[in-house]
Amino acid sequence: MKVCKFGGTSLADADHFNQIIKIITADPERTAVVVSAPGCRFSGDPKVTDLLATYAQLVLQQQDYQQVLAKIIARYQAIAQPLGVAELAMPFIKQCLTQLPQKTFKNQAYLIAAFTAHGEYLNAYLLSQILIHQGLPTKFMDPRQVGITVSNDPGDAHILPETYKHLAPYRESSDYLVFPGFFGITPNGEIATFSRGGSDITGSIVANGLHASVYENFTDVNAIYAVDPHIISHPQSIKVMTYREMRELSYAGFSVFHDEALLPAIAAGVPINVKNTNHPERPGTMIVPEKNFHPAGLVTGVASSKGFSALYLHRYLLNKEVGFTLKLLHILYKYDISYEHMPSGIDDLTIIFDNQHLTTTKRTQITKEVQALLHPDQLQWINNYAIIMIVGEGMQLSPTTIEKIVHPLTEHDINIQMINQGASKISIMLGTNEADAEQAVKLIYQYFFDNNRIV
The missing domain is CATH 3.30.2130.10 (VC0802-like)
Structure with a gap:
C-alpha cells in the first residue's frame, strides 16, 4: 500500500482533481489518499483555508459573514459541478459550513481550529464522493470515526499513540481510503489542528499507521533541490537523501516539509517520495532511512x-x-x-x-x-x-x-x-x-x- 498526499495547489479546481484521480488510479498500490484544502487557482486567489479563517473571525466579531460563506461554498461547487457530483455532495458541504456558527466551542482557539479544519474535511469528503461516482470503492476516513486522536492543543496538536492502533484495521482494506489532512480529534471530542504543514503531518501519520510501502508527497515541484531556487536558478535536484539530511535542511529553511512533518514516517521507516502532481512520471526525490545508504557526493x-x-x-x-x-x-x-x-x-x-x-x-x-x-x-x-x-x-x-x-x-x-x-x-x-x-x-x-x- 502507498499513501499519497496532495497539497492545496494540486486540489485547486476540477482540472486538478481530474489529474490527481489519474495519478491515484494509475498505480493499484495507491489506495490511501490524504488531501489538503483547495489552494490558489491563480495569483491573488485566496486559499479556502484563508477564507475559513476570515469566516471564523467574522463569527467571533459578530459581523456579517454571508459573503465569505458564499465564496467558500462556491469554491466547492466549482469543483463538484464539472465532475458530476454537485447534487450528491453539495447538500452535505453546505450544511456543514452553514451550521458552524451555531456550534458550541470550548474557547475561541477551538472555534478557529474547527472552522479552518473544514477546508480539508470537506475536500476529502468531496474527493470520496467523486471516486464513488466513478465506480471506485471508496471510504471517507472521517477522523472522528476513524480515531485520529490528538492532544488538547487547538492550533498545535500532536498525535496520540492510540491513533496508530485505530488505523491498523485498515491496512488490508481493498477500498480507496480518503483522509482529510491538517487535524485530528482530542480526547474531549474537539477538533484540533496541527501546526504549519499540517497535511504533511497527517500523511506521515497515515503512512505509519497503515505500514505503507512508500509515502508519496505530491506537490508543485519536480524534486527537492540542493539549494533554494530563488537563490540559484535551476539548481541540481536531489535524487535520494536520508531522513536526517531532510530534517537538518528543513530546520534551516527548506520549504518542502517543515521539520516535524516527517517524524511519524521516520519512526516507522517508511520511505518518502516527493513528486510533482503535474509531472507524476518524474522520479522526484526519495527520502530514505540511513541504514545501507551510500552518499553520491560530499554535500547533499x-x-x-x-x-x-x-x-x-x-x-x-x-x-x-x-x-x-x-x-x-x-x-x-x-x-x-x-x-x-x-x-x-x-x-x-x-x-x-x-x-x-x-x-x-x-x-x-x-x-x-x-x-x-x-x-x-x-x-x-x-x-x-x-x-x-x-x-x-x-x-x-x-x-x-x-x-x-x-x-x-x-x-x-x-x-x-x-x-x-x-x-x-x-x-x-x-x-x-x-x-x-x-x-x-x-x-x-x-x-x-x-x-x-x-x-
Missing part, C-alpha cells in the same frame, strides 16, 4: 534561515565556574524561552534564539537577570543573525569538509560568526550576518555543485 544540500538573534557572554574562567550554564538556563526557563544553539569556549558562551520566541520585553528582562545573577565581563546582543546549514551524509567521510566550506567565504570577506558541527558529522552550521547569508549560500553551492567540480 545547503540552506539558510534568517530571523535569529544571539546573546554573547564573556567571563574570564567561565569554564571553571560550576553551575554557570544551569543558572542561565533557569533564567530562560523562567521566561519560557527556548534556545536554538549554544556554542561555547573556555571564557565565552553564545546563545542563539529564534526571534519568533523573543519579544523586546523578554529580551530586556533576560539581559537584566543575566547581568544580576551571572555578572558577565561582557554581554552583547548580536542582531540580524542568520544560520546556514550545509548537509550531507558524505561529509562524515571527509576530514577536510569544514576547510572546503569556509574557503570560498573567506575569499569573499564574509564574516563567519559561528561554526558548529553536529555529533553525527553530517551537518555543519555557520552563523553569519543576515546581509551575507544569501551570498554565502551561493558561494558554497557554486563550490560544491557548479561545473561538476570534484571535491
Whole structure:
C-alpha cells in the first residue's frame, strides 16, 4: 500500500482533481489518499483555508459573514459541478459550513481550529464522493470515526499513540481510503489542528499507521533541490537523501516539509517520495532511512534561515565556574524561552534564539537577570543573525569538509560568526550576518555543485 498526499495547489479546481484521480488510479498500490484544502487557482486567489479563517473571525466579531460563506461554498461547487457530483455532495458541504456558527466551542482557539479544519474535511469528503461516482470503492476516513486522536492543543496538536492502533484495521482494506489532512480529534471530542504543514503531518501519520510501502508527497515541484531556487536558478535536484539530511535542511529553511512533518514516517521507516502532481512520471526525490545508504557526493544540500538573534557572554574562567550554564538556563526557563544553539569556549558562551520566541520585553528582562545573577565581563546582543546549514551524509567521510566550506567565504570577506558541527558529522552550521547569508549560500553551492567540480 502507498499513501499519497496532495497539497492545496494540486486540489485547486476540477482540472486538478481530474489529474490527481489519474495519478491515484494509475498505480493499484495507491489506495490511501490524504488531501489538503483547495489552494490558489491563480495569483491573488485566496486559499479556502484563508477564507475559513476570515469566516471564523467574522463569527467571533459578530459581523456579517454571508459573503465569505458564499465564496467558500462556491469554491466547492466549482469543483463538484464539472465532475458530476454537485447534487450528491453539495447538500452535505453546505450544511456543514452553514451550521458552524451555531456550534458550541470550548474557547475561541477551538472555534478557529474547527472552522479552518473544514477546508480539508470537506475536500476529502468531496474527493470520496467523486471516486464513488466513478465506480471506485471508496471510504471517507472521517477522523472522528476513524480515531485520529490528538492532544488538547487547538492550533498545535500532536498525535496520540492510540491513533496508530485505530488505523491498523485498515491496512488490508481493498477500498480507496480518503483522509482529510491538517487535524485530528482530542480526547474531549474537539477538533484540533496541527501546526504549519499540517497535511504533511497527517500523511506521515497515515503512512505509519497503515505500514505503507512508500509515502508519496505530491506537490508543485519536480524534486527537492540542493539549494533554494530563488537563490540559484535551476539548481541540481536531489535524487535520494536520508531522513536526517531532510530534517537538518528543513530546520534551516527548506520549504518542502517543515521539520516535524516527517517524524511519524521516520519512526516507522517508511520511505518518502516527493513528486510533482503535474509531472507524476518524474522520479522526484526519495527520502530514505540511513541504514545501507551510500552518499553520491560530499554535500547533499545547503540552506539558510534568517530571523535569529544571539546573546554573547564573556567571563574570564567561565569554564571553571560550576553551575554557570544551569543558572542561565533557569533564567530562560523562567521566561519560557527556548534556545536554538549554544556554542561555547573556555571564557565565552553564545546563545542563539529564534526571534519568533523573543519579544523586546523578554529580551530586556533576560539581559537584566543575566547581568544580576551571572555578572558577565561582557554581554552583547548580536542582531540580524542568520544560520546556514550545509548537509550531507558524505561529509562524515571527509576530514577536510569544514576547510572546503569556509574557503570560498573567506575569499569573499564574509564574516563567519559561528561554526558548529553536529555529533553525527553530517551537518555543519555557520552563523553569519543576515546581509551575507544569501551570498554565502551561493558561494558554497557554486563550490560544491557548479561545473561538476570534484571535491
